[in-house]
Amino acid sequence: MSELEQEYNEIVILPMGDETSKKARDLRLRFVKTRTATDEIRVKAKAYYLAGGRFVDAWGNAQKFAAIGKEEKLEAIEKHFENIEKERKEKLHTERCELLRDYVSDTSLYNLREMTDEVFTKLLADSKIAFQAIKDAEVTAEKERVEREAEALAEQARIREENKKLQEEAAERDAKVAEAVAAQKKAEADLK
Known part of the structure; x- marks a missing residue:
């Protein structure tokens, strides 16, 4: 490749002409030949390592496949x-939620899975008492x-009854006043 590089450096500084064109073509074809030969060597060398990598992957997958089922069973x-x-x-959590459901609106506030039976019994009793107190307060x-x-x-x-009575008394008073006024007018008229 270094020989080709030297020739390349010589050709690129030559003046343009038929002889320079022919030299450029010959050198270009030698570059192509070198490049393709190098590529073939690269592919062959790489194939060896790819096959090795695939072998290692296959071996690793076989080990993994053999171990996974056993690991799961052992776990x-x-x-x-x-x-x-x-x-x-x-199961205990589900049962306790069911027991508290009627008395507590949000059972997630309590760690019912870890709570001792004694503490839960007290919680249930207190919840019933509080629930009943609320119901009693609502009824009251x-x-x-x-x-x-x-x-x-x-x-x-x-x-209304008092207003009716007052209206009747007022009407009765008004009637008496009207009657007295009428009697007085009649008496005055009789005097004349």
């Missing part, structure tokens, strides 16, 4: 009691509202 054995405990806690508030409403209606009826 299942290793974590057998751990998984049983997880299932027990999940409703009773008080109904009583206030009934008192307001009774007061309105009493006021």
Whole structure:
């Protein structure tokens, strides 16, 4: 390649002409031949290493395939009691959520999986008491509202009755006054 480089450097400084064109063509074809020969060597050399890489990958995949199933089985054995405990806690959580559902709006506030039975029993009892206290307060508030409403209606009826009585008394007074005025006018007319 260094010989070709030397010839290249000589040709590029020559003046343009038929002889220079012929030399340029010959040198170019020798460059092409060298490049393609080098490429063939590169491909062959690379093929050897690619085959080696593929072999190593295949060997690694075989080892991996052989180990994965066994690893999973061994992990299942290793974590057998751990998984049983997880299932027990999940079942306990579901049962406790069901028991609290009517009394607590958001059970996620409590770590029901890890809570001892004693603590959960106390939580359930307290939740029932709090729930009943809220219900009792609602019933009491409703009773008080109904009583206030009934008192307001009774007061309105009493006021209407009193207004009616006052209107009757006023009408009676007006009638007596009108009667007295009429009697006085009649008496005055009789005097005349």
